[in-house]
Amino acid sequence: MTGNVQMADLKNTSSKGSKILGTSSLVGFAVLLVLAFFLTDPDIRFHPETGEEFGQFDAVRLLYLHVPLISVTYLAFIICAIASAGYLFRRTLWWDSLAHSSAEVGTLTCALVLVTGSIWGRPVWNTWWEWGDVRIMSTLILFLLFLGYLALRRAFESPQRAARPAAVVALIAVLDIPLINRSVEWWGNRTLHQKSTLSEFKIEDLTLFTLMFGILISLLVMTWLILHRFRIAWLEHVEFEQGVQAAIEERRQIDSKENQR
Amino acid sequence: MEELTPRQDRIHKKNSKLLPKLAGVLLLIAVAIVLFKTLGNASLFFYPVDEAVEKRVELQDRRFRVIGVPQPGIVETVLGGVQVIVFTLCEGDVFADVVHEGDPAELFNPGVPVVLQGVWIENDPPDLEKLLNPAKDGWHIKTDSMVVKHDNDYRSDRAELESCDSG
The missing domain is CATH 2.40.50.140 (Nucleic acid-binding proteins)
Structure with missing residues (x-):
């Protein structure tokens, strides 16, 4: 990573494009909430023999947030891993900032995945949390690994020194994603989590539309957040470089005065 | 050769980065506990x-x-x-x-x-x-x-x- 900052003219994190993206994200999210909580039907079925109602009832509405959130969590961490690999090859600020930004956004969405899953699990599974459940635990491990990644990034005085070990941690942590995704198939008798609905086409009509719309809007929100976080990371770097330059200049002046004496 | 290393307060430097390191260690312990509970919970x-x-x-x-x-x-x-x-x-x-x-x-x-x-x-x-x-x-x-x-x-x-x- 060099001290040459190519985006030194960047003064804040906003731009015309980011404003359009942000507005679209917020409007889309509002529409998603209306679809999820008002327009779609609750999951109610009738038992063919007893005629009793069963299903997830209104709890199903949380899935319109939970599933899109895990989708963007995967994507954010995969972007982080690709950017980390990019950094290890190219050693540029751009790759490092992208890795850092996507890791922060991914960690946030991963936390929301765990929270929404827990809230959904209480009425549907009859438990807030299940220690030992392979899907829940592997997701928690992913969250903790990326929390560790973020802690590591702050553990060094210089951001440049943190970049390389952080990139290695990201490349290791991302290996948990296929494990999470396939856990319901590989360890079916160690998880309460259901198998994939989308891959088995067990969803249709407005339910399917709302879920896909939720994924699209979550992608927009994720892109918007990463864009702003990337620009913050860049400005932080500019500030750090300016601080280093100022310190060098100060030291030069002190040495110059001492030499003159 | 001109020595240009910025002077810094070493004690402050150590303390300011202690918290993230501590957080990192605690997270490693947390991951270990989670793995233990997952693998051990037969x-x-x-x-x-x-x-x-x-x-x-x-x-x-x-x-x-x-x-x-x-x-x-x-x-x-x-x-x-x-x-x-x-x-x-x-x-x-x-x-x-x-x-x-x-x-x-x-x-x-x-x-x-x-x-x-x-x-x-x-x-x-x-x-x-x-x-x-x-x-x-x-x-x-x-x-x-x-x-x-x-x-x-x-x-x-x-x-x-x-x-x-x-x-």
């Missing part, structure tokens, strides 16, 4: 009903988890002063009678798979004659923990219930 492993019946002697006196489909005909009764529900759990063509203590799950319903935790007891459950399709094999599973394993079907009119061959 109790979460659940047997399908047919396997639980097959390993009945081996499992006797041991708490275990079993997954199966509750059959229609759930009986509420009192056993030893405790409110219980009695029903039959199945997997394929294998059935097991169950006596469950405590509140059932909110979504507990015939046809929706449940994971129960308990022990094998060598006698028939109470009110056996009221069950529609009992295993009636001189055993029942006495359980006190119930979670629901919901299916992945969101087609309201075409979703199918888990069913068993009648015994």
Whole structure:
């Protein structure tokens, strides 16, 4: 990573494009909430023999947030891993900032995945949390690994020194994603989590539309957040470089005065 | 050669970065605990009903988890002063009678798979004659923990219930 900052003219994190993206994200999210909580039907079925109602009832509405959130969590961490690999090859600020930004956004969405899953699990599974459940635990491990990644990034005085070990941690942590995704198939008798609905086409009509719309809007929100976080990371770097330059200049002046004496 | 290293307060430098390092160590410990609980928690492993019946002697006196489909005909009764529900759990063509203590799950319903935790007891459950399709094999599973394993079907009119061959 060099001290040459190519985006030194960047003064804040906003731009015309980011404003359009942000507005679209917020409007889309509002529409998603209306679809999820008002327009779609609750999951109610009738038992063919007893005629009793069963299903997830209104709890199903949380899935319109939970599933899109895990989708963007995967994507954010995969972007982080690709950017980390990019950094290890190219050693540029751009790759490092992208890795850092996507890791922060991914960690946030991963936390929301765990929270929404827990809230959904209480009425549907009859438990807030299940220690030992392979899907829940592997997701928690992913969250903790990326929390560790973020802690590591702050553990060094210089951001440049943190970049390389952080990139290695990201490349290791991302290996948990296929494990999470396939856990319901590989360890079916160690998880309460259901198998994939989308891959088995067990969803249709407005339910399917709302879920896909939720994924699209979550992608927009994720892109918007990463864009702003990337620009913050860049400005932080500019500030750090300016601080280093100022310190060098100060030291030069002190040495110059001492030499003159 | 000009020495340009910026002067810094070393004590301040050490303290300012102590917290993230401490957080990192604590997170590593947290990951280790989670891994230990995940890999070590054999109790979460659940047997399908047919396997639980097959390993009945081996499992006797041991708490275990079993997954199966509750059959229609759930009986509420009192056993030893405790409110219980009695029903039959199945997997394929294998059935097991169950006596469950405590509140059932909110979504507990015939046809929706449940994971129960308990022990094998060598006698028939109470009110056996009221069950529609009992295993009636001189055993029942006495359980006190119930979670629901919901299916992945969101087609309201075409979703199918888990069913068993009648015994």
